[in-house]
Amino acid sequence: MPLPDTIYCAQQINIPPQLPDILKSFTKAAIRTQPKDLVLWSAAYFSALSKGECLPVKDRLEMNVATPERDTGLTPGLLTILHKQLSAGQTCSKEELQKKWKGLCLPMDQLETLLLLGGFGSEIDWMEFFALCCNALGGTLLSSLKFACEILTEDEEGGAARIPFNTFVKLYTYLAHLDGDMMQDHIDNYLSSLQAQVNKQNGMIQVSNFYISRK
Template sequence: MPPPDTMFCAQQIDIPPELPDILKQFTKAAIRTQPDDVLQWSAAYFASLSSGDILPVKDRVEMPVATQKTDTGLTPGLLRILHKQLSSKININMAELEHKWKDLCLPKEQLQSILRLDNFRSKDEVEWLKFLALVCSTLGGNISSALKHACEILTEDPEGGAARIPFETFTFLYKYLSQIDGDIPETQIEGALGALQAEVEKQDGMVQPRNFLSSRCPPLS
């Protein structure tokens, strides 16, 4: 005698009408994001989908940053996901940050290394903008490159646009990274910011990468 749950024909299979679209969107998201651990990422994807949270999905397929000496898996696209998920708060609970980092299949050791740059490892919370700046510094080879990544993530301009951010935010990020670097004279910092001020006044208080990457701007570091 066959088990009671044996299927005798296809008509007995009840497929929820929304399932095909859910699986289609999930497949497209996985292709764009290219997670290192598909099972771990899938669990995070469906947990976020179920709770209505921001999905751990890249906007597009991307390659690892060429300036990195080794492929750590960290990319601007993954950092952009973290920014969407966490930037609604000024300070982020460390446990939540670790959870979101793990969801993106990023190495725990790399997170700990970043946190040690400003002794965040010993704290229960981390200021999001400062953490973002530190992660950008691991993507870029110098402060200028780190600030360019930060502009592209923080901007409200469309992708491929000017990547403008408020000069006040730029100043905060630049001074913070300079403090972490520890070898940039205060006169150099103020000189670079002063030189940018004239451009900023023409752009409604906004600064963009082409301003501080221009040969007309004094070196940031």
């Protein structure tokens, strides 16, 4: 005796009317994001879609910034996705970070290196981890901060890339301490030197307004 759900002809297959739009959006997202592992990324995409979460999709197609000497797999576009997915609170769990990182097909050994470098436990200060990721992209303190501003800004692309000064202070201070070569007095003096510019911009700072000195 056949099972009740046995399909005998194509007319018995019920295709939800919204399916073509879902597949069309998925295809566009895959082309824009260019995941290294389409199957792994697709699982993350549809899991997020079913839960109403932020999708692992880049805002636009981008060129990989990796070089032969510095290939982490991470790009500004992928870090932007992670920030959207995990920055709702001040912290995120290590388990959730691992899940989102894997869903973007990023190398797990790189994640473990970053977690070890930051000395993180089961709960992770998101902005500190974000700063480490910017450092992985930039390699220098100045480049890292520029990446951070460009990702965090609410200005339109190509604009001033402004961010709140208190956010800049947190990122700069964390990375400067991580660098290990800067004294606290130098850090404080540098931040004080920016204050006049910040006051003129209502508590904001933009990429063109800062430089990094080690003296």
